[in-house]
Each structure stands twice: as C-alpha cells, then as structure tokens.
Amino acid sequence: MTRSSMLLAALLAMSGSVAAEGAFNTAEDAIKYRQHAFQLIKENFGDMHAMIKGKKAMDDAAFQRRAEHLAMLANIPFDAFKVAGSNKGDTEALASVWSDNAKFNDIAKEFQLASSTLATASASGDAGAIKKAFGATGKTCKGCHDQFKQD
Numbered sequence: 001m002t003r004s005s006m007l008l009a010a011l012l013a014m015s016g017s018v019a020a021e022g023a024f025n026t027a028e029d030a031i032k033y034r035q036h037a038f039q040l041i042k043e044n045f046g047d048m049h050a051m052i053k054g055k056k057a058m059d060d061a062a063f064q065r066r067a068e069h070l071a072m073l074a075n076i077p078f079d080a081f082k083v084a085g086s087n088k089g090d091t092e093a094l095a096s097v098w099s100d101n102a103k104f105n106d107i108a109k110e111f112q113l114a115s116s117t118l119a120t121a122s123a124s125g126d127a128g129a130i131k132k133a134f135g136a137t138g139k140t141c142k143g144c145h146d147q148f149k150q151d
C-alpha cells in the first residue's frame, strides 16, 4: 500500500464507523432522534411558558433566544418519522402518523410556521403579538398530540 492509499483506507474506515452510528440507520435510532428533538422542544417551550405565565421573571433576550431555537428545532423531528419500521418499538407515535400522514404533515407545518412567527414577534418585542404567537404554537403541540401521540 502507498501512503495515500493507506490514508484513504483509514478515512473510509472512519467514515464507515460514523455512518453506522448515524441517526437514521435503524428505526430505533430514528425514534430516539425524534424523541430527543422533542425533549429540546419541550425545554425551550416550557421556559417561555414559565415567563409568559409569570412563574419566572420575563427576560426579553432569553425569551427571544428560546423562540429562535424553537423555530429551528421545529424542523428537526419530522424526517425521523419517515424511517421505515419506526412506527414500532419504543415509540409513543400512534399508527395514525402513517395512516393519516398528510394531516400529520400539515400540523407539523403549522407548528413550524407558528414557531417562526413567534421568533419574529419576540424580536419585535410586541407583547401582544408574542402572546398570540405563543398561544398559536402551543395549540399545534396539543392538536398534534391529541391525534398522533399516546397520552
């Protein structure tokens, strides 16, 4: 082996092991990936909720960061629902996610739109617009969970 072919072999071996640990190689990984994403969604949403409800002092800059992060995170879980076999196993997703997939995707889009509206509102500092956008975002969580997630 030449030096460069050895290097190439080493790189291929490395990328091989990275790929094997990637998020979407097994249904089990896909389920974990989307659940972890929803945990981050919950943390960011919950902190904003505490500020809106006055359980925690309102911090405009912190709120805005949470809202911006939520708007990004809202895009993360949904590819993982497309992985074959991820309807079974350690998941709380109901069969309706796949049997009524167009509706599921519609609510996912509403969630993404509402959370990006919330991020825009929080940057503007308009308290009324923030409250409204926050409420609209929360409605998409509940709306989806009621139909597509086990209690």
Ligand code: HEC
Binding pocket: 031, 034, 035, 036, 038, 039, 041, 042, 045, 090, 091, 092, 093, 094, 097, 104, 105, 107, 108, 111, 137, 138, 140, 141, 142, 144, 145, 148, 149
């Ligand atoms: C379009 C549908 C949809 C929307 C919108 C949605 N969720 Fe979910 N959520 C699900 C599904 C389906 C699961 C179950 C995932 C699984 O177990 O595979 C889930 C799981 C969760 C979980 C549990 C994660 C775990 O550790 O198992 C939390 C927490 C959560 N969602 C919070 C939220 C919050 C907060 C929002 C809104 C800010 C939200 N979700 C919006 C569909 C949605």
